[in-house]
Amino acid sequence: MAPRSRPPHIHKFGGASLADAAGVRRAVEIVLTHRPGPQVVVVSAMGGVTDALLEAARRATRGETSQVRAAAETLRAQHTRAARALVPAGGRLDALLARIDAAVDELKPLGGGLGILRELTARTIDYLVARGERLSALVFAAALEAAGCLVAYVDATDVIQTDGTFGNASPDLRRTERAARRVLPPLLARDTVPVVPGFLGAAPDGQVATLGRGGSDLTATLLARVLGAREVSLWKDVPGLLTADPRIVPDARVVPQVHVREAAELAYYGAKVLHPRALIPVLKRPVAIRIRPFADPTSLGTEISRRRTLEQYPVKALSAIPGQALLTVTGSGMLGVPGIAARTFAAVHHEGISVSLISQASSEHSICFSVPAESAQRARKSLEETFQREIERQEI
Structure with a gap:
């Protein structure tokens, strides 16, 4: 160039x-x-x-x-x-x-x-x-x-x-x-x-x-x-990236500055003001992204950058993903058995379903994860087919 x-x-x-x-x-x-x-x-x-x-x-x-x-x-x-x-x-x-x-x-x-x-x-x-x-x-x-x-x-x-x-x-x-x-x-x-x-x-x-x-x-x-x-x-x-959804929290405030990785998390977990993948190209680049209010061009809105600031309140904002369903794979037959997690998520991947959150018990007794609610039945059916033998033996 x-x-x-x-x-x-x-x-x-x-x-x-x-x-x-x-x-x-x-x-x-x-x-x-x-x-x-x-x-x-x-x-x-x-x-x-x-x-x-x-x-x-x-x-x-x-x-x-x-x-x-x-x-x-x-x-x-x-x-x-x-x-x-x-x-x-x-x-x-x-x-x-x-x-x-x-x-x-x-x-x-x-x-x-x-x-x-x-x-x-x-x-x-x-x-x-x-x-x-x-x-x-x-x-x-x-x-x-x-x-x-x-x-x-x-x-x-x-x-x-x-x-x-x-x-x-x-x-x-x-x-x-x-x-x-x-x-x-x-x-x-x-x-x-x-x-x-x-x-x-x-x-x-x-x-x-x-x-x-x-x-x-x-x-x-x-x-x-x-x-x-x-x-x-x-x-x-909107005036910038807000501390919460103003439809739920009426007194939500504009966040003046967030680190690029914080913004990426917020976008992925439901902050509609930013495309979830928009920050990927610039995660390691010295680029300042500003979410600015169209109604007030003089406002600087929210800066998203690699700059880190120390603030009194370390929690910047809250976001939520609506319409999620929780699926749990659990059973005594999971204890100490290698590959259960891999088979679980391979079954979900086979259906082209994205997993938003994963939680696994330290005892390896269960795996819980969330998927879009409209995809829950397809995910469940795929899991039942994958673990059919274990289900018949009542291990899962």
């Missing part, structure tokens, strides 16, 4: 912030306040778009094939309305409207296919919902350009490479570094602001694959790692 005098500042704007033209305009103003330094912008789909597309597709598989066409027209109207409010009439607006029309028209035949197959695969879902982030990025790029910036729309599939697990893809760091360093540094060297759709990446076959809900945070931190950024601003509809 070509050396730069200043590392770029990465901004990520979520869907709640970009719900309409007014939100996009405010986000553009935030980017303008950070000029003239190098910047990269990552955007989510406009508010409500992803859920609307998913619901239309699900209804199409039940025979309501017109729902995809209706959702596509709503998508067109929403982005056309924002484009006309943000971009002056002329060639730039005409080009943007043409790209919106092309992206929307590609979706229309999908409803008929879903109605025939009555099946909605992860690959199809990714193909469908990717329109939201891409259209949002196109509108944002045009609005930023209209405000006087040099801008380049950069499709996420050109810079983020993944393992191709549709619906919840994992980034391939080595391939992502090669791709992103080929595309982004030349733009930054020309004082151009790259605008990248979040949440998306390329599968090995070139098809679009999503990084899981909330994956735009992960896009931002991946680009921070690749470009050697020192600061990432995740603009949210």
Whole structure:
């Protein structure tokens, strides 16, 4: 990567912030306040778009094939309305409207296919919902350009490479570094602001694959790692990382600073403000991630970094994972028998179920763990099949 005098500042704007033209305009103003330094912008789909597309597709598989066409027209109207409010009439607006029309028209035949197959695969879902982030990025790029910036729309599939697990893809760091360093540094060297759709990446076959809900945070931190950024601003509809869920604890406070590993634990265990995997790319990098309130751009929100601070209260925050079920494998036949734990979790792994918590008695008499409630019966059945012989002998 070509050396730069200043590392770029990465901004990520979520869907709640970009719900309409007014939100996009405010986000553009935030980017303008950070000029003239190098910047990269990552955007989510406009508010409500992803859920609307998913619901239309699900209804199409039940025979309501017109729902995809209706959702596509709503998508067109929403982005056309924002484009006309943000971009002056002329060639730039005409080009943007043409790209919106092309992206929307590609979706229309999908409803008929879903109605025939009555099946909605992860690959199809990714193909469908990717329109939201891409259209949002196109509108944002045009609005930023209209405000006087040099801008380049950069499709996420050109810079983020993944393992191709549709619906919840994992980034391939080595391939992502090669791709992103080929595309982004030349733009930054020309004082151009790259605008990248979040949440998306390329599968090995070139098809679009999503990084899981909330994956735009992960896009931002991946680009921070690749470009050697020192600061990432995740603009949210909350004042920062809070000490607890404000819906449960009304007087929850903003935590000014947390260590990156503390934040990773909170994200994994239910703190919805941050994507659970967003911190993985920067765990060992000197990057400060800030969760900042979109409604108050002057606030610094919460800093997530490797910096450690000594405070009066060592417990920073509490989080919870709802909808969990506890499973226990127990019995006198487990005592001193090697491989019980391995067989237990192999059975759960075979069903593709993630384990959130593990507790084992010191006597080796039982193993208790939690799984998502909707997966509990599948996990139990797999365990019963695995330990069928021990159950028949009443050892488990």
